[in-house]
Amino acid sequence: MIRQKLLKQFLVEPGSEVDLKQYVTDWTDTDEAKELGKDVIKERAAEILEESRKQLAEAQELLYASDTHSVLILLQAMDAAGKDGTIRHVMSGVNPQGCQVFSFKKPSAEELDHNFLWRYMKSLPERGRIGIFNRSYYEDVLVVKVHPEWLGPGVTKDPDKKFWEKRYEDINNFEKHLSRNGTLILKFFLHLSKDEQKKRFLERLTNPEKHWKFSEADLAEREHWKDYRKAFEDAISATSTKQAPWWIVPADRKYVARAVVADVITTSIQNLGLKYPEVSEETMARLAEARARLEGKKEGEL
Ligand code: AMP
Numbered sequence: 001m002i003r004q005k006l007l008k009q010f011l012v013e014p015g016s017e018v019d020l021k022q023y024v025t026d027w028t029d030t031d032e033a034k035e036l037g038k039d040v041i042k043e044r045a046a047e048i049l050e051e052s053r054k055q056l057a058e059a060q061e062l063l064y065a066s067d068t069h070s071v072l073i074l075l076q077a078m079d080a081a082g083k084d085g086t087i088r089h090v091m092s093g094v095n096p097q098g099c100q101v102f103s104f105k106k107p108s109a110e111e112l113d114h115n116f117l118w119r120y121m122k123s124l125p126e127r128g129r130i131g132i133f134n135r136s137y138y139e140d141v142l143v144v145k146v147h148p149e150w151l152g153p154g155v156t157k158d159p160d161k162k163f164w165e166k167r168y169e170d171i172n173n174f175e176k177h178l179s180r181n182g183t184l185i186l187k188f189f190l191h192l193s194k195d196e197q198k199k200r201f202l203e204r205l206t207n208p209e210k211h212w213k214f215s216e217a218d219l220a221e222r223e224h225w226k227d228y229r230k231a232f233e234d235a236i237s238a239t240s241t242k243q244a245p246w247w248i249v250p251a252d253r254k255y256v257a258r259a260v261v262a263d264v265i266t267t268s269i270q271n272l273g274l275k276y277p278e279v280s281e282e283t284m285a286r287l288a289e290a291r292a293r294l295e296g297k298k299e300g301e302l
């Protein structure tokens, strides 16, 4: 497990004003990391990921058995920050029946004809399950804030500051509702530097196995880097709450990002303090009777 003190630097304290410059994108460049050395960190990150994966599989079983809570994990980031890879690595040990991933793309005409939370509500995890949103309703205050022309017809022609503030408020109220109804909400912003994004895009152009990942649309969005950054800062500042905190995860090194996300998810579920349902004395007696019948000690042997 990662030390609490270290993890805390990635947590956005509710009510704080986020300046993304204050959050590292490459944790291996920090003083505490330099002391350890990159090789040691890489090794340690792999161990943490492995350890967390095992514990997550157990935590998910308990989540399912106790049937009192659900877990909603949100991943947001600029393109090529590693959302898909993080999901694949972190969730690889979990029973597929206990986990669902939903990826949200540009909304359809039908979706745009509803309130902006509608399409996400339909995909929320039921009790006992982990739901992962690969992009989420935060796109509606991120990409849509950068491109207000993508707001659905009939919403507003000219969204002002108040309009976005109301959306943040809607999101906070929605998350409060979910939390009050037993949903643990964990929100991750994979924080990538512009240089690292360039490297990853170039890799997609160079490596034939990665060509399929390249999209010209991603290049167009890169030109809006500053606007996205501001949109992320505003959204994260307004919506990091006690019941649904944001984690700003350094994403320039994939192994660091994966270890941090895995550790936060695992420890947060463990901190729910769930227990396997206790069996009543009456049920215990019935179980003993069933055993006796199976073992042929009682009439009506099976
Ligand atoms: P990808 O996740 O790379 O397949 O890309 C999905 C695209 O859908 C991204 O460019 C997102 O910004 C876009 N997208 C997701 N949600 C919304 C939304 N609510 N409104 C507009 N675009 C969205």
Ligand code: MG
Residues within 6 Å of the ligand: 079, 080, 215, 218
């Ligand atoms: Mg993409």
